[in-house]
Amino acid sequence: DTGVSQNPRHKITKRGQNVTFRCDPISEHNRLYWYRQTLGQGPEFLTYFQNEAQLEKSRLLSDRFSAERPKGSFSTLEIQRTEQGDSAMYLCASSEDRGRETQYFGPGTRLLVL
Amino acid sequence: DQQVKQNSPSLSVQEGRISILNCDYTNSMFDYFLWYKKYPAEGPTFLISISSIKDKNEDGRFTVFLNKSAKHLSLHIVPSQPGDSAVYFCAASAPAGGTSYGKLTFGQGTILTVHP
Numbered sequence: 480d481t482g483v484s485q486n487p488r489h490k491i492t493k494r495g496q497n498v499t500f501r502c503d504p505i506s507e508h509n510r511l512y513w514y515r516q517t518l519g520q521g522p523e524f525l526t527y528f529q530n531e532a533q534l535e536k537s538r539l540l541s542d543r544f545s546a547e548r549p550k551g552s553f554s555t556l557e558i559q560r561t562e563q564g565d566s567a568m569y570l571c572a573s574s575e576d577r578g579r580e581t582q583y584f585g586p587g588t589r590l591l592v593l
Numbered sequence: 594d595q596q597v598k599q600n601s602p603s604l605s606v607q608e609g610r611i612s613i614l615n616c617d618y619t620n621s622m623f624d625y626f627l628w629y630k631k632y633p634a635e636g637p638t639f640l641i642s643i644s645s646i647k648d649k650n651e652d653g654r655f656t657v658f659l660n661k662s663a664k665h666l667s668l669h670i671v672p673s674q675p676g677d678s679a680v681y682f683c684a685a686s687a688p689a690g691g692t693s694y695g696k697l698t699f700g701q702g703t704i705l706t707v708h709p
Contacts, residue, residue: 483636512696521597521682521699522637535696570636574695579625579644579686582697584636 481505483585485571491591492561499557500588504573511554512582513546515539516568528554529576561592596620597685599700606707612670614703616683619664623685627697628657628668631680640681641668673707680704 484503492498504511509530514522525544527535530551540546543561548554558565568589572582598617606612614628624645629637643650643657643666650657656669670677681704684697 485636510695514697519701521599521684521701522697524696524698527696572636572697579689579695581627581639581642582695583639584629586634586636589634 483571483573483583485569485585485588487588488586489589489591491593493593494561494563496561497557497559498561498590499555500569500571500590502554502556502571502573502585504553504571505583506552507575508573508583509551509576510574510580510582511548512572512574513554513556514570514572516570516587517566522570525556558590561590563592566590566592594619595701596623597683597698597700599681599683599703601703602701603704603706606673606705608675608707608709609672612668612673612677612705612707614668614670614681614683614705616666616668616700617664618666618685620685620687620698621664622687623698624688625686626657626659626666627684627686628655629682629684629699630677631682631702637682670705673705675707675709678705678707 511528513525516522528548543559568587572584574580574582627642628640631637680702
């Protein structure tokens, strides 16, 4: 399977704890996106990487959120001092670096903050 | 502000009939539109896309229509099958450049149920 993979698929944590999610994009894809989806809403853009460079961040990405893509391959999204409002599905997508390429999504990581 | 809107939260259709899902947008900078299908506990799956230079794109049972003057697009599924039952999202993006790098702006989704 050469699709986008995300780990873990589910995460339950207590408020105040830190969590880290991982995304492995499709191997030849240079572009990587993180989105967040809450119940009844469509995915909302969080941040974008072109290779290892983080080129765009949404205002949704507070100081408690940080994302990295150190070698231009996999990416991690860390949430520090989690709050109940962080409970959501975190989606990763990747695409080729040629014009208007389709973004392909991973299965997501569902986070529940108690 | 909701730049992409899907005003119908749900749609119920009989198997074999046509399903029509609608989407409106407000940002005139959007020039590329996509439809995704999503099953519970899975990520969105790409269905079909259309560039603003076209007004129709067809792929098998799926056809997307774009009306730029009305800032409206629709997805037609013919014939509808029970396996099409899922949440459908429309998404839009603006040209890369400046601060836009192809991020997608999604609608709220429409739950399609196809009855046997």
